[in-house]
Amino acid sequence: MSETSLRDIRLQKLARMRELGHDPYSIEKWEITDTAAGLKEKFELDREVSFAGRIRAPRVMGKAGFADLTDSDEKIQIYIRKDTAGDLAWELYNLVDIGDHVGVRGKLFVTKTGEKSIAVQEFVPLSKSLEPIPYGHEKDGQIFSGLTDQEVRYRHRHLDLLCVPESRKRLIQRAQVVSAVRRFFDDIGYLEVETPLLQLNAGGAAARTFSTHYNAYEQDVKLRISLELYLKRLIVGDLPKVYEIGRVFRNEGVSNRHNPEFTLLEFYEAYVNLETMMARVEDCFRFVAQRVFGTTELAGIDFGKPWHRLDLLGAIEQHTGLTAEDLTDKERAIARARELDVPAKAIAAGGFIDLNADRNLGGLIEKLLEVFIEPTLQEPTFVVGYPIETSPLAKKDPANPRMTRRFEGYVMGREVCNAFSEINDPIDQRERFEQQVSERERGDDEAHPMDEEFIYALEGGMPPTGGCGIGLDRMAMLLTGAEHIREILLFPFMKPESTEADA
């Protein structure tokens, strides 16, 4: 049967319902005395109930029939007889399809086979589903067939939510993760704030931007790539504990861990150092795991325990032999890396390093981190001490001015957070930005732009401050075991489907 005629048949049924004086789309409300789960839990024979849900698995036999009705998380069986519900209700029952919403009133009873059910006295269609919902067949709690096409699942998420229980559960958990994070920071005295998405000078991260245009001011504007700079301006304004959970936009490719817009948490706290930031991260993961999943042990990781601490340069020396001394100068670092057979070691570690690649010393150090260290960080671990070139907003390490007071957290080999002691010296910050601007002039379109407004704010005096960012999508992926970022985004960005116009 073609798509149109399936739809046409349903339209005909809708027309018939209207003839009978029951336009489902005209109904505004239906009393719900119980949820499906509640009906089964607190089952009382012969109790009068009123319930609404979607029709699934209608089974008609002669002048009686069964169907399952599902509410948001459970199903309950209904039983309708022509003689007790009446001719009108019986005809309406025969006009509903899988996926229609209906309201019922009736009495609870148990069938011969022991199924708790509603004996329907009143049956009212509340909405018609014109397009079939691709429910699978369910037996013993297992779904057969159903919706498996991932493209359809992502493009038409309502079908995924209706037809793929694991996906439904995961997406709900993702929402609960965000909610729990918010609760965590509220509970420890942070203020949740909102800062602009539309910015003249998108900064705070190394990323390409999206551009748009503000007509009223004839002004080109960018979508933000981080929350950082505005939040620190609030710290200067003596709001000493602030956080924001917000969407940021990075103009980069799509992968199983990248979507062009994603949800970022950033939190800033005055008068605290990296140790406090680490404790916040540990506490946050522990709180969220416990609150959403009821356990601190997820995916084989115990978030109840403190995370490991690892010095970046020390770890590089351990894996490659390159000392902190070797890594003070790019030429020297490359020469020593050749002597120590670092490219061969990289291949042995399952990675690849091209010593001739165009990058600065900081880039080389981060490459060494990526190849030799990240894959080994299965247990939650903070890697501490990042090179200055790649950390233009982090305080210099007094013990090694080539490095910064910055850490990243890793779990199961993947980065989950990025934190530093924020630069509060406006002179230092200006120099860092100037360095970034020269990188940008050399063609690095991810380098940080100058931001005079931000520096002006720092000149107002910012207290020593710890700051941290956590990608909440990746956090949700980690906690739910999702392998693809699209599994925890309700509406991931999808390429437009081709149309006839393209041909």
Add this chain to the structure above:
RNA sequence: GGGCUUGUAGCUCAGCGGUAGAGCAGCGGCCUUUUAAGCCGUUGGUCGAGGGUUCAAAUCCCUCCGGGCCCA
């Protein structure tokens, strides 16, 4: 961006040079305690799009458009 793979009925899939198939859904019939209801009958497809090879293309080749996995 590169490699591999995939797109066939509303859904899940088979067919891989010779008249487009199955299960479920749908439609019609029987059936007043079924539950993947059952039994009988039956409708439904520009085989992702375009081009090519061939007597003949869902099937082989090319291009394009989606999706997935791996790599960058």
